[in-house]
Amino acid sequence: MTPHFFGQTPSVAQLTAPGAYPGLRLQMHDGGILEVVLQNDRTLNSVNAAAHRALTVVWRDIDAAEGVRCVLIRGEGRGFSSGGDFELIEEMASDFTALARVWREARDLVYNVINCGKPVVSAIHGPCVGAGLAVALLADVSVAAKTARLLDGHVRLGVAAGDHAAIIWPLLCGLNKAKYHLMTGEPVSGEEAERIGLVSLCVPDEELLDRAWKVARQLAAGSPTAVRWTKYALNNWLRAAGPTFDASLALEFLGFTGPDVREGLASLREKREPNFAEDAPI
Numbered sequence: 116m117t118p119h120f121f122g123q124t125p126s127v128a129q130l131t132a133p134g135a136y137p138g139l140r141l142q143m144h145d146g147g148i149l150e151v152v153l154q155n156d157r158t159l160n161s162v163n164a165a166a167h168r169a170l171t172v173v174w175r176d177i178d179a180a181e182g183v184r185c186v187l188i189r190g191e192g193r194g195f196s197s198g199g200d201f202e203l204i205e206e207m208a209s210d211f212t213a214l215a216r217v218w219r220e221a222r223d224l225v226y227n228v229i230n231c232g233k234p235v236v237s238a239i240h241g242p243c244v245g246a247g248l249a250v251a252l253l254a255d256v257s258v259a260a261k262t263a264r265l266l267d268g269h270v271r272l273g274v275a276a277g278d279h280a281a282i283i284w285p286l287l288c289g290l291n292k293a294k295y296h297l298m299t300g301e302p303v304s305g306e307e308a309e310r311i312g313l314v315s316l317c318v319p320d321e322e323l324l325d326r327a328w329k330v331a332r333q334l335a336a337g338s339p340t341a342v343r344w345t346k347y348a349l350n351n352w353l354r355a356a357g358p359t360f361d362a363s364l365a366l367e368f369l370g371f372t373g374p375d376v377r378e379g380l381a382s383l384r385e386k387r388e389p390n391f392a393e394d395a396p397i
Contacts (some may be wrong), residue, residue: 125180136173138166139273140191146335147184149177149233152191153247159197160190162246164217167203170246171220174227185335186231188250189238192260198245198268204380207371218368221246225279225360227252229353232343234334238327239263239305240320249279251358252287253353255346256330257314259305260323265313266302269367270385273375273391277367282360385397 130149131141138160140152151173151314153160162170177183190196206213228235228250251257251265259265267284269276276297277279284293288311296303309317318326334342370376375391382389 119231123179124225125176127180127182130176130180131215132184136169138162139169139173141173143182145333147182148331148335149183149186151177151186151188153189153196154191156192157309158200159194159200159242160192160247161197161200163200164203164206164213167199167217167220167224167246170250171224171227174224174231178227178231179275183200183233183377184339185331187238187331188235188254189324189327190240190243190247194241195237195239195243195251195263196245196247197242198247199301201380201384204272204376207368208376208380214368214371218364221278221368222361222364223248225253225282226357229350232347234342234346236327236331236334238323239265240323242266244268247276252283252313253279253348256316256334258323258327258330259308259314260320261304261306261317262320263305264302265305265308266300267297268300270298271300271379271389273373273377273379273389274368274370275363275366277364279360279362281363282356284313286352286356287311 127143129135131143135141138153140154140157142150144150155161155166177186200293207217235254236252237257239251239257240260240263243251243263248265267276267280269278280297284297284369292311295301295342303313304315305317308314316326378391379389
């Protein structure tokens with residue numbers, strides 16, 4: 116079971132214990148930098164039910180833990196994350212209890228990253244989708260490889276772009292670009308993501324980790340109060356967008372009760388174009 120310390124102060128040893136957070140590997144490094152690695156070699160770091168919960172609660176635990184000065188999050192192997200796995204999506208579309216559980220986790224995941232006092236750096240390479248994309252873009256500094264492929268795939272699945280999209284994409288890259296990519300599902304390369312302001316930095320693929328670690332060390336070496344309080348103040352822009360985010364998340368999960376998500380999931384499994392309904396009921 117994923118630990119949750121509910122206001123207590125977890126030790127670094129508890130955070131980094133093997134298996135403490137399913138789908139994640141945590142390791143403490145010199146200078147107070149905690150490395151969080153999304154790890155699922157078989158499915159390009161996809162997020163199943165256990166990993167989704169872990170990715171939600173870990174930020175509260177990191178926030179409470181002593182000795183953590185900065186977090187660096189990345190994906191293992193060929194990419195950052197391919198998003199929610201098909202089994203989780205299928206469960207959400209067929210089981211109301213599961214749908215309600217994942218709705219709450221999806222809400223808490225976004226707010227937990229925003230409210231985590233420790234600075235977070237993301238190192239993005241390969242595919243970056245779903246819950247992984249949410250964390251990658253909500254990080255305080257996002258560093259992307261040129262060939263990274265950022266994709267919000269909600270409309271392709273047949274549900275509204277909820278998740279993190281409405282709370283941060285318009286703020287990062289403007290409403291027009293946000294609408295284009297979120298309504299068409301057009302992916303964004305790391306290079307294009309930097310050009311439009313979606314990520315902080317873009318570097319050649321071979322330099323990604325070196326640059327991300329350099330930023331993490333710089334943040335970890337700074338005044339903890341100055342860095343964390345600056346983050347808190349700036350993140351009020353995101354908190355102010357909370358009602359917009361809540362509405363988008365509610366509409367996304369409403370979509371999981373309709374027919375389009377079943378067709379979207381079937382078409383993804385069968386690797387074909389979807390055949391959605393001709394019109395919306397409202």
